[in-house]
Amino acid sequence: MAKKKAEGYLSGREARRIAKENRRITNAFEKQRKRKNVPESEYLTHMADPNNAVEFDNLHTYFYTDAGVVKSVDGVSFEVPIGKTVGVVGESGCGKSVTSLSLMQLLQRPQGQVVEGEIRLNMGDKAYDVTKMPNEQMQKIRGNYVSMIFQEPMTSLNPVFRIGEQVDEVIALHHGEGKTKEDIKNRTIELLEMVGIANSQGVYQMYPHELSGGMRQRVCIAMALACSPKVIIADEPTTALDVTIQAQVLDLLRNLKDKINSSIMFITHDLGVIAEMADYVVVMYAGRVVEKGTVHEIFSNPAHPYTIGLMASKPVVGKQVDKLYSIPGKVPNPIDMPNYCYFKDRCEMCVAGCEGEYPCQVQLSPTHFVSCYRYYDHKNQGGEG
Numbered sequence: 001m002a003k004k005k006a007e008g009y010l011s012g013r014e015a016r017r018i019a020k021e022n023r024r025i026t027n028a029f030e031k032q033r034k035r036k037n038v039p040e041s042e043y044l045t046h047m048a049d050p051n052n053a054v055e056f057d058n059l060h061t062y063f064y065t066d067a068g069v070v071k072s073v074d075g076v077s078f079e080v081p082i083g084k085t086v087g088v089v090g091e092s093g094c095g096k097s098v099t100s101l102s103l104m105q106l107l108q109r110p111q112g113q114v115v116e117g118e119i120r121l122n123m124g125d126k127a128y129d130v131t132k133m134p135n136e137q138m139q140k141i142r143g144n145y146v147s148m149i150f151q152e153p154m155t156s157l158n159p160v161f162r163i164g165e166q167v168d169e170v171i172a173l174h175h176g177e178g179k180t181k182e183d184i185k186n187r188t189i190e191l192l193e194m195v196g197i198a199n200s201q202g203v204y205q206m207y208p209h210e211l212s213g214g215m216r217q218r219v220c221i222a223m224a225l226a227c228s229p230k231v232i233i234a235d236e237p238t239t240a241l242d243v244t245i246q247a248q249v250l251d252l253l254r255n256l257k258d259k260i261n262s263s264i265m266f267i268t269h270d271l272g273v274i275a276e277m278a279d280y281v282v283v284m285y286a287g288r289v290v291e292k293g294t295v296h297e298i299f300s301n302p303a304h305p306y307t308i309g310l311m312a313s314k315p316v317v318g319k320q321v322d323k324l325y326s327i328p329g330k331v332p333n334p335i336d337m338p339n340y341c342y343f344k345d346r347c348e349m350c351v352a353g354c355e356g357e358y359p360c361q362v363q364l365s366p367t368h369f370v371s372c373y374r375y376y377d378h379k380n381q382g383g384e385g
């Protein structure tokens with residue numbers, strides 16, 4: 001680790017040294033990933049539980065930046081069961097998007113790299129470890145098995161092509177074999193209608209800027225669902241929309257998910273959306289999972305002080321308060337994480353032991369896990385470490 005000056009600036013020499021070291025590390029990763037004709041056995045794996053669609057297992061995703069290594073995701077484990085929705089919540093910058101981009105292999109490369117851990121993807125008769133898959137194979141998985149809906153629809157649509165052409169392209173690329181242009185167009189129109197666009201023939205001819213934000217997001221959903229993926233990642237799909245359109249888009253996602261029996265990994269800041277959409281909740285803080293459980297457990301019995309703070313900071317209809325609760329302090333610097341619990345400096349519920357190393361996971365129920373020293377009693381009574 002480079003020595004920093006008191007003000008936190010790096011000298012030119014140190015910066016060059018870091019850049020050189022980064023290049024060495026990322027080049028090695030890239031070389032591995034760009035290989036051709038990699039045997040399947042290298043990325044074949046087994047699901048820990050065949051009822052899961054995706055299993056994140058001790059995922060570490062780092063960015064090798066000129067200022068040092070940003071440990072964006074640092075040991076994240078959770079699973080997305082088949083046919084269920086898993087909500088991922090946490091403060092801005094806690095690594096939610098980086099976790100989902102790791103699954104899609106869409107990290108900004110070469111600086112962004114998965115350095116440790118597995119992401120197991122259930123392919124039905126077999127399972128793949130996405131982190132070890134070379135680019136070639138990954139292209140076949142993306143869109144077909146896993147697809148993603150992004151926060152800002154305008155950034156995922158190309159402004160210079162008509163809507164129809166863009167959706168056609170997705171279908172042609174993944175399911176185009178043996179289909180005529182007419183077949184593909186009909187499928188596009190069908191998809192646009194499925195996501196609730198009334199004037200589908202008209203929209204087919206339009207450019208993205210001619211649509212409203214809600215319509216654009218629907219087009220993105222149509223593109224994401226074009227190949228009936230097994231796993232849909234929705235990264236704050238409704239943040240850019242107003243509340244009524246938001247409710248419609250959420251309804252749409254839920255209905256479509258049931259129709260094609262996929263799983264959804266739903267990333268959001270909005271606890272209300274989680275309560276409505278999710279079966280399970282994963283709470284992340286500073287690149288780690290601090291608590292996970294069923295939606296009922298997390299909402300009625302939050303265990304981690306951060307989750308408790310989150311719950312206290314959401315407005316409740318009919319409850320009079322002068323000021324909403326806010327969690328004091330700020331997230332630690334991801335380049336220089338402390339060696340004790342990352343939340344300790346902001347925590348108002350510290351107990352003896354909190355100054356020790358990062359707390360391990362304590363099991364509170366078959367589905368409820370928390371990483372916090374306050375529950376070490378449970379652990380001693382037979383909980384899992």
Ligand SMILES: Nc1ncnc2c1ncn2[C@@H]1O[C@H](COP(=O)(O)OP(=O)(O)OP(=O)(O)O)[C@@H](O)[C@H]1O
Binds near residue numbers: 095096099269
């Ligand atoms: N390309 C990149 N280069 C360097 N650091 C990055 C890059 N992308 C993300 N990070 C860092 O990784 C961390 C996690 O970012 P991420 O985008 O996953 O946050 P998030 O939880 O999705 O936040 P938000 O709720 O604001 O979308 C942040 O500290 C961010 O600065």
Ligand SMILES: [Mg+2]
Binds near residue numbers: 098
């Ligand atoms: Mg994000």
